[in-house]
Amino acid sequence: MTHNKKTAIISGASRGIGRAVAVELAGEGVNISFNYLKSSNDALDLEKEINDLGVKVKSFQVDIKDYKAVKSWVDDTKELFGGIDIIINNAGIVKDKALALMAPDDWHDVINTNLDGTFNLTRAAIVGLIKQKGGAIINITSVSGIVGIPRQTNYSASKAGIIGFTKSLAREVASYNIRVNAVAPGFIETDILKELKEDYKDQLVKQIPLNRLGKSEEVAKIVKFLVSEDAGYITGQTFVIDGGLSMV
Numbered sequence: 001m002t003h004n005k006k007t008a009i010i011s012g013a014s015r016g017i018g019r020a021v022a023v024e025l026a027g028e029g030v031n032i033s034f035n036y037l038k039s040s041n042d043a044l045d046l047e048k049e050i051n052d053l054g055v056k057v058k059s060f061q062v063d064i065k066d067y068k069a070v071k072s073w074v075d076d077t078k079e080l081f082g083g084i085d086i087i088i089n090n091a092g093i094v095k096d097k098a099l100a101l102m103a104p105d106d107w108h109d110v111i112n113t114n115l116d117g118t119f120n121l122t123r124a125a126i127v128g129l130i131k132q133k134g135g136a137i138i139n140i141t142s143v144s145g146i147v148g149i150p151r152q153t154n155y156s157a158s159k160a161g162i163i164g165f166t167k168s169l170a171r172e173v174a175s176y177n178i179r180v181n182a183v184a185p186g187f188i189e190t191d192i193l194k195e196l197k198e199d200y201k202d203q204l205v206k207q208i209p210l211n212r213l214g215k216s217e218e219v220a221k222i223v224k225f226l227v228s229e230d231a232g233y234i235t236g237q238t239f240v241i242d243g244g245l246s247m248v
């Protein structure tokens, strides 16, 4: 792995998959700038953990839905760390409900956080990558955006949108040596699954060929590979990590 003091900007790293990605990349010597919405204590804990790994780290309480705030976060990161090499669009929420019962706010909150959030961070940071003629972007999507899951029309739409965004941008910026890929987890043990009832989770696990939920660290390992030079010939792809759940 050859990262040479690169900087990664990661959305939603106070908990779950984003946190695991931050730790994994920091372990490779990558400086980390991350945001979160509410979990200040978790963000401070992560800052401490990453500091101990000997790289620079800074957390920002920034709503990923707010373009102006995201732009300031990007500008502050560039000033503090000297540039941005890796963008990880990870912040995401669910608000599951049958479409017949879904309030417009449930639709908009999920689309604005997951899809607009991916636009906001990428749009604010992409010019720097273009100018330096290099970089890697990873968008965290979901198998829900590939196969569709009932009661997740809002979430599935946001995640399918992210896959289209990934392919389109990959073609657009390939000539600047910027690679853009997506990672599509299945069911990973994080707070996002808290809403699921235990008996539903048990049923779900029975449908997963590898017979267990995934771990954030397992998702982080693919992200680490995809942003590394070992993945230098890979762009515009979506990598599924779901224990075999969505295989056809």
Ligand code: NAP
Residues within 6 Å of the ligand: 011, 012, 013, 014, 015, 016, 017, 018, 035, 036, 037, 038, 039, 040, 042, 062, 063, 064, 065, 090, 091, 092, 093, 113, 114, 140, 141, 142, 143, 184, 185, 186, 187, 188, 189, 190, 191, 192, 193
């Ligand atoms: P999580 O444990 O709930 O963590 C979500 C993270 O996003 C937190 O750091 C949270 O910050 C941040 N966040 C949420 N809304 C935000 C906003 N408006 N502005 C800034 N930050 C915000 O979720 P996770 O399971 O790790 O999910 C991470 C990504 O993986 C999401 O995009 C999710 O859709 C995707 N994914 C997860 C699974 C799964 O099974 N876990 C499966 C497929 C895809 P606070 O801590 O401050 O709230």
